[in-house]
Amino acid sequence: MEIKAAVTKEKGALSIEKAELSGPKATEVLVKIIASGVCHTDAAGIQGFIPWVKFPMVFGHEGVGIVKEVGSAVDSLKIGDRVGLTFPSCGACSYCLNEAPYACDHVNELFFSGAYKDGTFRIRQNGRELGSFFGQGAFADYVVVDARNAVKIDGVTDEKVKYLCSLGCGAQTGAGAVLNRCKPEPASTLVVFGAGGVGMAAIMAAKIAGCVKIIAVDIVAERLELAKEFGATDIINAKEIPDVAAKIKDLTDGGAHYSIEVSGVPELSLQAIQCLRRLGTAVVSSVTGPAEISVVIEPMIMNPSITFAGLVEGGSNPQAFIPRLVEYYKAGQFPIDRLVEFYPFEDIGKAFEDSHSGKVIKPILLFD
Numbered sequence: 001m002e003i004k005a006a007v008t009k010e011k012g013a014l015s016i017e018k019a020e021l022s023g024p025k026a027t028e029v030l031v032k033i034i035a036s037g038v039c040h041t042d043a044a045g046i047q048g049f050i051p052w053v054k055f056p057m058v059f060g061h062e063g064v065g066i067v068k069e070v071g072s073a074v075d076s077l078k079i080g081d082r083v084g085l086t087f088p089s090c091g092a093c094s095y096c097l098n099e100a101p102y103a104c105d106h107v108n109e110l111f112f113s114g115a116y117k118d119g120t121f122r123i124r125q126n127g128r129e130l131g132s133f134f135g136q137g138a139f140a141d142y143v144v145v146d147a148r149n150a151v152k153i154d155g156v157t158d159e160k161v162k163y164l165c166s167l168g169c170g171a172q173t174g175a176g177a178v179l180n181r182c183k184p185e186p187a188s189t190l191v192v193f194g195a196g197g198v199g200m201a202a203i204m205a206a207k208i209a210g211c212v213k214i215i216a217v218d219i220v221a222e223r224l225e226l227a228k229e230f231g232a233t234d235i236i237n238a239k240e241i242p243d244v245a246a247k248i249k250d251l252t253d254g255g256a257h258y259s260i261e262v263s264g265v266p267e268l269s270l271q272a273i274q275c276l277r278r279l280g281t282a283v284v285s286s287v288t289g290p291a292e293i294s295v296v297i298e299p300m301i302m303n304p305s306i307t308f309a310g311l312v313e314g315g316s317n318p319q320a321f322i323p324r325l326v327e328y329y330k331a332g333q334f335p336i337d338r339l340v341e342f343y344p345f346e347d348i349g350k351a352f353e354d355s356h357s358g359k360v361i362k363p364i365l366l367f368d
């Protein structure tokens with residue numbers, strides 16, 4: 001069928017064009033996109049910072065929509081289901097089989113190469129194959145996705161579901177770092193470095209988990225003020241405080257139990273370690289590219305029994321975790337709708353600009 005897609009033919013390019021989408025294979029579904037979130041990982045891909053990405057590509061990996069056609073082997077979804085699209089996974093490696101699809105052996109190919117798990121493509125233009133980022137390519141009015149990365153969203157209207165795009169990536173990443181990886185005991189202390197879309201979701205999740213002290217670190221005063229509305233008990237403006245780790249130790253009686261780094265700034269991974277108490281856990285989740293930090297093993301990690309953990313997509317098994325987040329949303333405990341600004345699909349360039357400048361935390365493109 002003919003679709004309208006934002007096509008990236010070369011580094012930095014983004015133009016809305018017609019293309020051909022093939023129908024779903026046995027394990028796949030065709031989805032009419034209602035709305036699609038803009039994530040910084042799209043920008044990183046478009047700008048050529050992700051080595052696995054090949055052009056031409058249709059980016060977009062936070063789609064929500066309605067199932068229009070179902071492959072012969074799909075029994076988890078039916079026509080008319082409302083779905084949130086999320087990251088792909090192979091379903092066959094030892095990690096996928098152990099409910100850890102975020103650690104799938106094939107993450108790099110499936111997230112970034114634009115090909116589906118059988119190595120083929122779904123979008124064509126003038127006889128040329130186009131990649132579908134994250135097995136979605138959700139900057140388009142229709143997509144074909146594997147049923148593994150389409151999660152049924154129940155009990156939310158079309159009007160509301162468009163606020164939930166980031167469940168597929170950003171919000172899941174932040175909330176999952178807290179609820180899946182840290183699993184803080186009630187009355188724990190937790191620090192979030194970076195109060196953007198991912199960080200705000202982490203703050204909301206820390207409140208859900210019952211943390212007594214939730215410290216937000218950022219360099220933008222308005223974001224820190226907003227973080228307080230979502231559950232931050234303390235805020236640190238890193239522009240004004242010279243030694244952030246020391247300040248956190250002061251606020252937490254010797255160090256936090258948990259820290260989460262979701263700023264996209266590699267050096268903050270070091271602060272995420274330095275702000276912890278003994279037995280603490282730092283989770284890093286935002287670095288793109290070959291960034292390095294220098295850690296002195298014995299005094300910084302081994303002796304204080306620190307866990308330094310990396311994580312993608314919030315360590316989520318999306319078929320279980322996204323419905324859980326939807327329930328928190330419906331109960332008013334996960335208000336990610338407050339981070340959103342809508343744009344018509346045609347204004348995709350403006351949406352990226354506003355994401356890049358920080359004017360908008362979560363731009364969402366709307367389709368007719």
Ligand SMILES: NC(=O)c1ccc[n+]([C@@H]2O[C@H](COP(=O)([O-])OP(=O)(O)OC[C@H]3O[C@@H](n4cnc5c(N)ncnc54)[C@H](O)[C@@H]3O)[C@@H](O)[C@H]2O)c1
Pocket residue numbers: 039040041044169170173193194195196197198199217218219220223238262263264265268285286287288311312313314361
């Ligand atoms: N690993 C994953 O699975 C995954 C998934 C989604 C996003 N990400 C990545 O996570 C990162 C955060 O995403 P986002 O959408 O929340 O981005 P964002 O830009 O909305 O948030 C980043 C925040 O960090 C703050 N910041 C910048 N420099 C800082 C500093 N020196 N000290 C403190 N705060 C600082 C910014 O002001 C901003 O509020 C991005 O790099 C994104 O690519 C990773």
Ligand SMILES: [Zn+2]
Pocket residue numbers: 089090091092093094095096097101103104105106
């Ligand atoms: Zn796998």
Ligand SMILES: [Zn+2]
Pocket residue numbers: 039040041042061169170
């Ligand atoms: Zn993303």
